Amino acid sequence: MNIQHERVANGKDEWLTPRWVLDRLGVFDLDPCAPIKPPWDTARKHYSILDNGLLKQWHGRVWCNPPYGTETAKWVSRCASHGNAIVLIFARTETLTFFKHIWGRADGMLFIKGRLRFYHVTGHPANNSGGAPSVLVAFGRDNASRLRTSGIVGAWVGGTEILQLKEIK
Numbered sequence: 001m002n003i004q005h006e007r008v009a010n011g012k013d014e015w016l017t018p019r020w021v022l023d024r025l026g027v028f029d030l031d032p033c034a035p036i037k038p039p040w041d042t043a044r045k046h047y048s049i050l051d052n053g054l055l056k057q058w059h060g061r062v063w064c065n066p067p068y069g070t071e072t073a074k075w076v077s078r079c080a081s082h083g084n085a086i087v088l089i090f091a092r093t094e095t096l097t098f099f100k101h102i103w104g105r106a107d108g109m110l111f112i113k114g115r116l117r118f119y120h121v122t123g124h125p126a127n128n129s130g131g132a133p134s135v136l137v138a139f140g141r142d143n144a145s146r147l148r149t150s151g152i153v154g155a156w157v158g159g160t161e162i163l164q165l166k167e168i169k
Helices: 004-010 019-023 072-082 096-102 141-148
Strands: 062-064 085-090 108-112 134-139 154-158 161-165
Touching: 062 072, 072 085, 072 096, 072 134, 085 141, 108 141, 134 141, 141 154
Parallel strands: 062 085
Antiparallel strands: 085 134, 108 134, 108 154, 154 161
């Protein structure tokens, strides 16, 4: 949902996943980090900051683009515990969040080639790309399979497998 890199410059803390990423991952049952008024659906059910999705019950297949920064680890931990989720975060593999909640727990990761260009809640693209590379982290084998075959260009890591993925045309 949000990206810290532009927050300092303009005070915003709500940034959306590009629609094309969601389209390639299939339908989700729940987005616990949705904007208050999303320009497009990210899941069948949405929780916004007004609902505090961390405190709500989660169900089904979860999409999570969490608040970045000090709160990210809480959301990644919840996704790992839920076991049926895809989470989008910065690819900062050296962090405590990765070591505590992703390495050894995730069923697969897709490191996206280049930097994503996120969107404003109006549905318009941001002027700049994200402040760091991004990774999609899958919890659950079905989610890992969907990431691996999504057609999103990047590098796949699943179990002992590392595979460079190219664009599907």
